[in-house]
Amino acid sequence: MTNLETPLLKQHHDLGATMVDFAGWSMPLRYSGDVAEHQAVRQAAGLFDLSHMGELMVTGADAAAALDYALVGHMSRMGLWAAKYTMMCTPDGGVIDDLVVYRRDWEHFMVVANAANREAVLGQLRDRIAAGGFDAEVTDETASIALIAVQGPAAVDIVTAMCELGAEDPPALKYYTAANVLLEGGHHAFVARTGYTGEDGFELFVPADLAADVWTLAMDRGAERGLIPCGLASRDSLRLEAGMPLYGNELSRTLSPFAAGLGRVVNFGRADGPERGDFVGREALAKVKEAGTERVLVGLVGAGRRAARAGYPVVTEAGEDVGVVTSGLPSPTLGSPVAMAYVDRGVSEPGTSLAVDVRGRHEQMNVVALPFYRRGA
Incomplete structure (x- = not known):
């Protein structure tokens, strides 16, 4: 039963979107049509409301060490403003969720979880931090943050046009890095060069009460560059063509990252590299790596x-x-x-x-x- 609404619900209705229940959220499935939206992202740009995704902040002196233990990636090796794709696994090696982690400061990480798994990831993070005795805490800021994505070949020009003069130049951002950016109107956004479409693009994390302004700004600056609003249907076809897994389809608690061809995200440490301590699922995943699936x-x-x-x-x-x-x-x-x-x-x-x-x-x-x-x- 749908009971959660993104701060852009009115915009979706005004644009005539077909709405559906997705992980308890009322979300746009499509606007103009699945194929038209898909092709717009491949050829120009698409605008997505991703505010259903979970934003979990992990902070404290041991934040990096806590994430090293809770996730399969070596988070303490991340530089400032870096992003990393990773997973949270069960002790027996199944996938609880695939995640993107951003390092916003030395003691401040943002963990972005899939909407359907937000509560599970939140609970596991807290449990694992407590079990390890780490000096860190987790706060769920999903309700206060809107996530808007601009994806496609024209994305860099559109997001650059959304910025105030003198703001950090989006083209300077490398893939899987982020920066604080000043948008037109004096709005601040945490902007990452990340996405889930197989195209170049950006994801803009903004305060929920500014979501409508930022959405309108993107529509205005993108109008002459071929940008159109896109829904969940085109997002699914885009990620499938790009070979990107979807939790609940290619990933689950009964499957390991190695079965999905994503064993590279599991960091056991290297003999010639930094030491990697224990993490949840390490022993089981090491056996899967050795034996295969x-x-x-x-x-x-x-x-x-x-x-x-x-x-x-x-x-x-x-x-x-x-x-x-x-x-x-x-x-x-x-x-x-x-x-x-x-x-x-x-x-x-x-x-x-x-x-x-x-x-x-x-x-x-x-x-x-x-x-x-x-x-x-």
Whole structure:
């Protein structure tokens, strides 16, 4: 049941958005249409309301050490204004959530969690900090922060045009870094060069009471550069083409980062690098790394027109069940059905011919390396 509203709800209604319940939030599914919004991000720019995401602040003298213990990444190695993609795992190696962590000061980190997992991540952070006796605390600032994303080739020009003269220049930001920026109207924003679309882009964290002003500013500055508002449907198709996992589809408590091809985010430390202490799930994840997983995440491209959907079985040409689709849809960019699926390791090599059972009919699919789409390729 929907009971949470972003500070931009009125703007969505005024723009004629189709609204849906997403993780307890009333969110825009689409405005002008799924394909039009998808193509706008690939060709120009899209504007997204992501205020349903959770913003959890971890502060204190031991904030970095606490996150080193709570997450699979080595957070204490982050520089100021850096961002890092990481995960929180269970003791047995399953994924509680995938996260982006920003270091806003030496003793101040912002952990951005998926909306559906915010409370679980908040609780686990507090429990793990207490268990380790760390001098740190966690505060949930989700309600006071709005998150607005500008994504696409024109994003850098649009966000630059949103800034006051003399403000830090967005083009100077490297990928996965952030800065405090002064926007037109004297509004301050924490701006990160991050995103979930496979395109260049920025995510702007602003006070909730300024969300409408910042949204309007982006619409105004982006109007001549092809920017349009975009909903959850296009965000899903964009991230799928870019091979980015979605929690609840490619990631869950029953799957490890290694099964998803994301073992690189698990930092065990290196013999020639900084020492890495214990973290929750370390022992289990080390065993998975050593032994491998029976099934792995792959990309599938269809030869026909019918799209595979999450939950559909993946089979061999002989009809043997060898996997399951986690995400799938017709790709607006490729013009073919694409899907991500977990399949048996023995049939996971690119070029392998498989099929997906689409409502009783076997649709031919070929295994490909992820991602399906890479910017500039």
